[in-house]
Amino acid sequence: MDFNFTPKVQDMQARLLAFMDQHVYPNEARFFQEIAENRAKGNAWIPTAIIEELKPKARAAGLWNLFLPHSPRAPEGLSNLEYAPLCEIMGRVPFAPEIFNCSAPDTGNMETIARYGSEANKDRWLEPLLKGEIRSAFLMTEPEVASSDATNIQCRIERDGDDYVLNGLKWWSSGAGDPRCAIYIVMGKTNPDAGRHEQQSMILVPANTPGIEVIRPLSVFGYDDAPHGHMEVRLTNVRVPVGNMLLGEGRGFEIAQGRLGPGRIHHCMRSIGIAERALELMCKRLNTRVAFGKPVARQSVWHERIADARCMIDQARLLTLKAAYMMDTVGNKVAKAEIAMIKVVAPNMACQIIDWAIQAHGGGGVSDDFPLAYAYAHQRTLRLADGPDEVHRASLAKLELAKHLTMPGEVEMPITRGS
Numbered sequence: 001m002d003f004n005f006t007p008k009v010q011d012m013q014a015r016l017l018a019f020m021d022q023h024v025y026p027n028e029a030r031f032f033q034e035i036a037e038n039r040a041k042g043n044a045w046i047p048t049a050i051i052e053e054l055k056p057k058a059r060a061a062g063l064w065n066l067f068l069p070h071s072p073r074a075p076e077g078l079s080n081l082e083y084a085p086l087c088e089i090m091g092r093v094p095f096a097p098e099i100f101n102c103s104a105p106d107t108g109n110m111e112t113i114a115r116y117g118s119e120a121n122k123d124r125w126l127e128p129l130l131k132g133e134i135r136s137a138f139l140m141t142e143p144e145v146a147s148s149d150a151t152n153i154q155c156r157i158e159r160d161g162d163d164y165v166l167n168g169l170k171w172w173s174s175g176a177g178d179p180r181c182a183i184y185i186v187m188g189k190t191n192p193d194a195g196r197h198e199q200q201s202m203i204l205v206p207a208n209t210p211g212i213e214v215i216r217p218l219s220v221f222g223y224d225d226a227p228h229g230h231m232e233v234r235l236t237n238v239r240v241p242v243g244n245m246l247l248g249e250g251r252g253f254e255i256a257q258g259r260l261g262p263g264r265i266h267h268c269m270r271s272i273g274i275a276e277r278a279l280e281l282m283c284k285r286l287n288t289r290v291a292f293g294k295p296v297a298r299q300s301v302w303h304e305r306i307a308d309a310r311c312m313i314d315q316a317r318l319l320t321l322k323a324a325y326m327m328d329t330v331g332n333k334v335a336k337a338e339i340a341m342i343k344v345v346a347p348n349m350a351c352q353i354i355d356w357a358i359q360a361h362g363g364g365g366v367s368d369d370f371p372l373a374y375a376y377a378h379q380r381t382l383r384l385a386d387g388p389d390e391v392h393r394a395s396l397a398k399l400e401l402a403k404h405l406t407m408p409g410e411v412e413m414p415i416t417r418g419s
């Protein structure tokens with residue numbers, strides 16, 4: 001087993017780290033300041049100047065669309081294993097991925113359109129997304145039903161001549177608050193009478209189609225994540241051409257399988273980045289604060305936490321790399337156990353380490369003077385988004401149990417000594 005990254009990846013890591021040092025960390029406060037100023041002026045839902053300034057710099061530095069898998073449109077595309085250490089670095093600052101056109105949900109949506117869209121749809125929507133000119137949202141979850149079971153999704157997609165007509169209510173549509181968000185991928189039912197996994201389809205819906213109403217942003221522990229936002233969206237008689245259907249009617253689950261694999265592992269790579277940063281901040285703080293006559297870092301409880309944090313990060317990173325390697329070599333479907341494992345492990349690990357880092361910072365830790373409170377809020381949502389922990393654990397348990405099923409007529413062999 002070779003644990004080294006290739007020279008190409010090592011070179012990109014070095015360039016990305018330098019870019020973060022030069023352009024991202026020094027502008028972290030400015031990003032939040034800009035949003036606060038926009039909010040004070042009456043509208044936080046506009047793109048920040050700082051990200052727009054940094055995007056051309058990232059492109060010029062060759063740090064653009066790094067998430068892209070190999071394809072005719074991306075001959076230089078990276079594998080999941082190559083992307084993992086780069087995505088981890090971007091994950092250290094919540095808004096950094098957008099600077100490199102590598103942010104959710106655009107990456108998952110771009111992959112979906114690249115894999116399942118027609119050439120016309122790719123020209124119309126994928127090209128501007130790849131250039132970072134527009135943004136996108138993924139509309140699956142609905143307030144009225146338990147959406148972790150996507151067979152529950154009620155939004156209707158009905159054929160009417162050369163169009164499909166959509167009616168439904170969605171929420172947690174991340175990114176739909178951004179005025180640049182021009183295209184939605186919507187999941188809904190085309191045939192309620194079909195088999196359980198053949199009822200749903202996914203379709204492209206331009207955000208400016210009549211009948212779309214963005215109702216409100218939802219808040220995450222009080223953060224509205226403007227200008228990105230997690231929106232509630234109503235679709236009333238929304239009409240789009242039949243050519244907007246992705247892959248075909250009734251194939252929504254097939255797409256979900258393809259889409260959610262990379263999306264999930266990207267979240268996990270970023271979780272490792274923010275956990276690593278939290279550990280760094282924790283150590284620096286503990287080294288410099290003195291309480292009860294000695295640096296807090298010398299209290300043994302912190303040794304325990306720091307050691308555990310290091311073990312947990314490295315374990316999660318190795319599992320993420322294994323999942324990435326399997327996705328590259330045997331495909332997302334065969335790698336489903338590894339993807340499920342890392343989707344449970346990484347956000348839980350990050351939440352625990354950020355929680356310790358918050359504790360190490362005392363009252364400051366829960367304020368926005370440090371990046372920890374916001375990071376915690378975000379990581380906590382990842383235990384729900386893209387499938388709650390329990391659903392991934394249930395899939396894992398099913399796979400494990402299936403290994404030990406005894407078929408009718410099959411005799412279970414006793415375990416004997418020396419066998």
Ligand SMILES: Cc1cc2nc3c(=O)[nH]c(=O)nc-3n(C[C@H](O)[C@H](O)[C@H](O)COP(=O)(O)OP(=O)(O)OC[C@H]3O[C@@H](n4cnc5c(N)ncnc54)[C@H](O)[C@@H]3O)c2cc1C
Nearest residue numbers: 138139140141146147148172173174381385386387388390
């Ligand atoms: C910040 C954020 C961003 C999001 N972005 C998007 C987005 O862009 N697009 C989108 O479509 N959705 C998005 N979501 C929604 C997210 O994917 C859903 O919240 C998630 O799938 C769970 O669905 P639900 O909220 O309907 O919870 P429910 O399905 O009602 O589940 C509630 C709880 O039931 C429990 N549960 C469910 N199944 C099982 C089981 N098998 N065994 C045991 N317990 C179980 C779990 O504890 C679960 O949390 C986002 C969510 C958040 C918080």
